[in-house]
Amino acid sequence: xxxxxxxxxGRPVTVDIEDDVRLLWVLRDVxxxxxxxxxxxxxxxxxxxxxxxxxxxxxxxxPVSAIQPTDEVTTIEGLPDxxxxxxxxxxxxxIDRDVPQCGYCQPGQIMAxxxxxxxVQADGGSITDDDIDxxxxxxxxxxxxxxxxxxxxxxxxx
Numbered sequence: 001x002x003x004x005x006x007x008x009x010g011r012p013v014t015v016d017i018e019d020d021v022r023l024l025w026v027l028r029d030v031x032x033x034x035x036x037x038x039x040x041x042x043x044x045x046x047x048x049x050x051x052x053x054x055x056x057x058x059x060x061x062x063p064v065s066a067i068q069p070t071d072e073v074t075t076i077e078g079l080p081d082x083x084x085x086x087x088x089x090x091x092x093x094x095i096d097r098d099v100p101q102c103g104y105c106q107p108g109q110i111m112a113x114x115x116x117x118x119x120v121q122a123d124g125g126s127i128t129d130d131d132i133d134x135x136x137x138x139x140x141x142x143x144x145x146x147x148x149x150x151x152x153x154x155x156x157x158x
Contacts (some may be wrong), residue, residue, distance in 0.1 A: 098146065
């Protein structure tokens with residue numbers, strides 16, 4: 001069990017933990033980063049959605065042994081730093097549109113939305129309802145219409 005070193009939210013971290021421990025538990029239990037939520041643990045609900053090297057992924061399904069020293073993990077806590085602001089435009093849209101009800105799934109929802117918007121914009125497009133339909137993150141409270149509105153608003157400001 002060699003120590004694992006990688007970046008989280010722009011800072012290098014080193015953890016000494018069993019290779020098969022899922023990255024979600026490293027983030028939450030070892031590093032104290034609680035934005036990514038535990039929902040299902042099997043990559044279905046996507047409450048833990050974060051970014052690795054700028055792309056959405058679900059740390060509940062990734063063993064720490066799969067993380068390389070060159071990898072950079074960004075959680076909801078580090079998202080504002082990616083734009084050099086107090087809040088990311090998608091977070092601001094979430095507030096403006098009063099999206100959260102219980103709030104449990106919202107960090108993952110926001111991280112998935114940011115990744116989607118980046119992909120669409122990189123292809124020269126504008127976010128559409130069909131694009132938003134590709135997001136598979138679950139919301140038990142059912143705030144999907146407000147999530148959709150917030151994604152569109154956030155995309156305009158990204």
